Amino acid sequence: MKKASTNTQKTGEEESVNCNMQLVGGVHNQKKKKFCRVFVVVLISFILILTAGFVFIFHAPYSFANDGLSSQNYKNVVSSIENIAAVNPKINQIAMLGSHDCFSIDITTESKSDPAEEGKLLANSFVKSLLGEMQVRYSVTQTVGALYQLNAGTRYFDVRLSYVDGEWWTKHGVLSGKFEAYLTEILQFLNENEGEAVIIDFQHIYTGDVSVSEFFDYLGTVEVGNKTIYDYIPYTTTSDDNSNIEFSELSYNDVTQSGANCGVVLFVDYSELEEDMESQTSIFADKVYNRYQNVRSLWHNSNDGDFILDGINAECNLLKTASTYDDCLRINQTQHAFQLKFGSILRNVSGWSLLNLAENHNNRLIEDENFDEWLSAMPILMVDFVTSTKGDFNAIVNQKIAQYNANLCNGGIG
Amino acid sequence: MIANYILIVLIMFFGGATAYANVKKKYSEKLIFKSIASICFVLIGVFSLNERIFSTWQILIVAGLVFSMIGDVFLAVHAADLRDQKLFHGFGLAAFTSGQILYILSFLILTPQFNLLLLILVLTLPVLVIIGQLTKVLEMDTLSKVGTIVYAGVIGAMLATAVNVFLSYGSTTFSVCILIGAISMTVSDFALVLFNYNRKLKNSLYLIAVLVFYYTAQILTALSIGLL
Numbered sequence: 001m002k003k004a005s006t007n008t009q010k011t012g013e014e015e016s017v018n019c020n021m022q023l024v025g026g027v028h029n030q031k032k033k034k035f036c037r038v039f040v041v042v043l044i045s046f047i048l049i050l051t052a053g054f055v056f057i058f059h060a061p062y063s064f065a066n067d068g069l070s071s072q073n074y075k076n077v078v079s080s081i082e083n084i085a086a087v088n089p090k091i092n093q094i095a096m097l098g099s100h101d102c103f104s105i106d107i108t109t110e111s112k113s114d115p116a117e118e119g120k121l122l123a124n125s126f127v128k129s130l131l132g133e134m135q136v137r138y139s140v141t142q143t144v145g146a147l148y149q150l151n152a153g154t155r156y157f158d159v160r161l162s163y164v165d166g167e168w169w170t171k172h173g174v175l176s177g178k179f180e181a182y183l184t185e186i187l188q189f190l191n192e193n194e195g196e197a198v199i200i201d202f203q204h205i206y207t208g209d210v211s212v213s214e215f216f217d218y219l220g221t222v223e224v225g226n227k228t229i230y231d232y233i234p235y236t237t238t239s240d241d242n243s244n245i246e247f248s249e250l251s252y253n254d255v256t257q258s259g260a261n262c263g264v265v266l267f268v269d270y271s272e273l274e275e276d277m278e279s280q281t282s283i284f285a286d287k288v289y290n291r292y293q294n295v296r297s298l299w300h301n302s303n304d305g306d307f308i309l310d311g312i313n314a315e316c317n318l319l320k321t322a323s324t325y326d327d328c329l330r331i332n333q334t335q336h337a338f339q340l341k342f343g344s345i346l347r348n349v350s351g352w353s354l355l356n357l358a359e360n361h362n363n364r365l366i367e368d369e370n371f372d373e374w375l376s377a378m379p380i381l382m383v384d385f386v387t388s389t390k391g392d393f394n395a396i397v398n399q400k401i402a403q404y405n406a407n408l409c410n411g412g413i414g
Numbered sequence: 415m416i417a418n419y420i421l422i423v424l425i426m427f428f429g430g431a432t433a434y435a436n437v438k439k440k441y442s443e444k445l446i447f448k449s450i451a452s453i454c455f456v457l458i459g460v461f462s463l464n465e466r467i468f469s470t471w472q473i474l475i476v477a478g479l480v481f482s483m484i485g486d487v488f489l490a491v492h493a494a495d496l497r498d499q500k501l502f503h504g505f506g507l508a509a510f511t512s513g514q515i516l517y518i519l520s521f522l523i524l525t526p527q528f529n530l531l532l533l534i535l536v537l538t539l540p541v542l543v544i545i546g547q548l549t550k551v552l553e554m555d556t557l558s559k560v561g562t563i564v565y566a567g568v569i570g571a572m573l574a575t576a577v578n579v580f581l582s583y584g585s586t587t588f589s590v591c592i593l594i595g596a597i598s599m600t601v602s603d604f605a606l607v608l609f610n611y612n613r614k615l616k617n618s619l620y621l622i623a624v625l626v627f628y629y630t631a632q633i634l635t636a637l638s639i640g641l642l
Contacts, residue, residue, distance in 0.1 A: 037468050040476070044460055047480055048453055051487055055449040059491075061442040109442065110494055126501065129493035133442050 057349055059132040061109075065355035068143035068387040070394035074153030077398060078405075079195030084252055085259040087409040091197060091250045092329045095375045095404045097397060098156030098199075098382030099149050100335045101141040103170035106177035109136055114162050114171045116206035121340070122173060137353035138338035139173045141384040147185035152387045153398040156199045156331070156380045157186075161215070162206040168218060180222055187224035190232050195259035197252060199329070199380070200229075201267045201291065212273050213282035220284050232264040236286040238277060244286065247294040248327030267291040267329070297331035297382075303339045303347045305361050312374060319377040332378035334365055358384035363391035366400060375404045415640075417461050421454045422633055428454070429629045432490075433622045441492030448490045452483035455632040462640030471520040472639045478516035479636055485510030507561065514568045514599075517635065521575035521592065524642075525582040532574040539570035539600070543607070552611040562607060573600050588641035595634035602627035 078084065078094065109132060117123035128135055142149065146157070160171050161179055168179040186198065205212060220228050235254050236244040245254055247265075255263030269291040270277055277290055296319070300311035312332060319325055336357040338348060351357045362383050365371065375381065381401070387394050428451040435444035459476045488506030493499040522528065543566040546552040547559055554562065576596030583589035605624045608615050 033468060040463075040468065040473060041460070044456065044476065044480060047484075048456060051449060051483060052453060055446055055487060059442045059445045061440075109492065112494075125493065125495035126498045129491060129495070129498045129502065132445070132491070 058130065058134045061133045061136070063137055063140075063353045063355045065143075065353065065359050065385070066388060066390045068355075068385060068389065070152045070387040070389050072148065072151035074394075074398045075151050075189075075193055076196065077153045077402060078155060078197050078252075079193070079256075079259060081402070081405045081409050083409045084405070085195075085256075088251045088253045088258075089408055090248070091199070091252065091255060091265060092247070092327070093379060093408060094197065094252065095379040095381070095401045095408070096155035096197075096199065097153045097386055097401055098158060098331060098380045099142060099154045099386045100158050100333070100382045100384050101139075101160065101172040102149060102154070102157045102386075103146065103159060103179070103182045104139055104141050104172040104176045105143060105145065106170075107136055107139045107172060107174055109133060111136075111174040111176065112164070112169075114169075114174055114206070115164060115208065116162050116171075116204070117173060122338075128174070134348075135173065137355075138348070139354070141172065141335065141354050141358070142386060143355065144387055145185055146182040147189055149386055150186065150189040150198070152394055153401070154386050155197060156382065157201065158382060159200055159202050160204040161202060163208040163210055163215070168215065183219070183222050183229065184224055187222065187227065187229065190262040190264065191225045191227060193262050195256050196262045197255045197265065198232075198262065199265045199267070201295065201329075201331075203267075203269065203291070203297075205268065205273060207273065211280075212268060212270075212275055213280045213285060215268075216280070216282035216284040216288065229264055229266070230284055230287050232262055233266065233287045234261075234263065237289045238286045246327075247289045247329070265289065267295055294328050295331065296325040296328040296378075297333055299333050299337075301337050301339075303336045303344050303351055303357065305336070305357070305364060308334060308336065308361070309364070309368065313370060316370065316374050316377040320373075329380060330378040331380040331382050332374055333382055334361070335382065335384040336361065354384050355388075359388045359390040359393070362388055362393045362397070366391075366393065366396050371400065372404060375401070379404075415461060418458050418637065421458045421461075425451045425454045425629050425633060429625050433618075433625050436621060437618045441490075445487070445490040445492070449483075449487050451629065452486040452632075455629070455636050456480055456483050458633060458636035459639055462637060471523040474516045474520035474523070475635060475639055478513040478520065479632065481509050481513030481516060482632060485513060507565065511565060511568055514572045517596075518568075518572050518575050521572070521579050525575075525578050527582070528575070529578055529581060532578055535574040535577065536567065536570040539566040539573070539604075540564075542566070542604075546607075546611075552607065553613065554611045558611070562611075565603070566607075569600055569603055572596055586641075588638055591634045591638040591641060595631045595638065597631075598627045598634065599631035602631060 113123055113125060113128075121127055122131075122135065144152070162169050162171050162175060164175060170176040170179050170182060186200070190196070190198065205215060207215060220230055222228060234257055235250070237247070238244050250265065253259070255265060257263070266288045267290070268288050271292040277285065298311070298315050300308045302308055302311070312334065315332070319330060336351065336354060362385060365381070365383070381397070428447045431447040432444055432451060435441075435447055456476070456479045459479045463472050463476055485506045488502050488509060491502045493502055540563045543552065543563050547554070552562070573596045576592050580589040580593040602624050605620065605627065609620055609624060
């Protein structure tokens, strides 16, 4: 009985242990299942977010920036400066609104690669396909063509060109449109107005298998009203008999024939082209200044607005305290740039596009207390999205520049 | 579940928008719309899963939906360079094939036995493709020929295992969803092969039919998770 009782007790204990084990096992299984559930949901959420992020951040074709259709009331921003012909300021003293990468409006995901960018990560066609619209958003800097920009007060054009398949293309990372269309619009403006000075700065030219002289000759073939760009350059930049005018001496009256016509100043960077001015065979080579010797233009290479403002202030101080660049055309580069540095990736995403960044940043520029100081140190204010209407940017910047130039020509500024 | 109804409406809307963007050659929009539609069918799967105990077959179907979504994204990326386009298509096809294999595994887990007669179905689809290639109904390069035959085999296996689920479970809502989903997927893929590799069939309406069958397939497969 005792034995049986012990056996029964034992069986009861075993059952109880089994029961406890099952209970522990059940709880363990439930925990395992719960962990599995959470893991799968987290993993799927992660994949979904990653996919949505990839698609929306890289491939959304919308800029959400304002339309940039500012008024076109600034056709005479230079000629309307009171006493300008009488005072005859040097070209590098006149404040002007500048357009960064001015002819990038035709860039799309279908744009051809720029041969000058070959070998760079962002020029790789596979990377371009992955980046999709993001590359477009970070390449397009303006929303309107040359004529509209001129009518909206732009007088300095930052141009980049590549020679591809027998034609000159504008570009910014990738090819944009054919230069001839933009040049025709500039000639149309020059033809229809008087006393306006326009600076065309060919910052980067990829000549491919031809020399830059062929580019100079090409410029002489594009006509509007029987006039080419060279008909608006009544002076020479180089000569054997010292009849040329050094850029440091080039004045408003030299360029515009005392306000009677429109005039143009051209720059080409010979150092980048690895060619020298003297060996050029084109008869038009003496119509172009060497950018390397005559332009001071510091690129801040950042997508951080605060960093750019600090850089502008530092550059302003440098130019105010040192006389090294007094004779140069001094450009205030205010624009953002796409960055592949680790800390800048989020800013690329949140900034969305160069146009979005510019429409906000441009307003910070005109509201800055040092704005007039900047103009006196760097009279060319080069911006992305020159025609932005957010905060009435285009109108205010033109008014500020006009005020500065009025002071310049009426004894306010030395 | 109301969320699933909303997601189905969203799939219909963005599926239609995908077709429109495709006709208008707006490739970025097409990618975005197609991705939203794909995210929606993955979410239908996830929401159906949420109500039930996690079984291996359910997780395999959700994984299949996720791979299909990745495949959709890669197939919709538009590259200016033809070689890059082929590369993206390759990634897309690989993801898509993986998705189909996961469906096959899931359907096999659901059934204790496989009816060997269904092997005929597995072989029929690649044979149809080979006949199409030999009679020049389908014109493609060698790599595409091999790829299409292999993919037809995978789709055939998916269809066969789905029919096997139907035969095992009888005519229930769950098994009918799996079966119609598999048939829709097969029709969609064959229509797409014809659209891509037959010279005469280039009408954009035809592509809309491809999308209708495709989303029907994915919705039904996703819904089946919550029906057993």
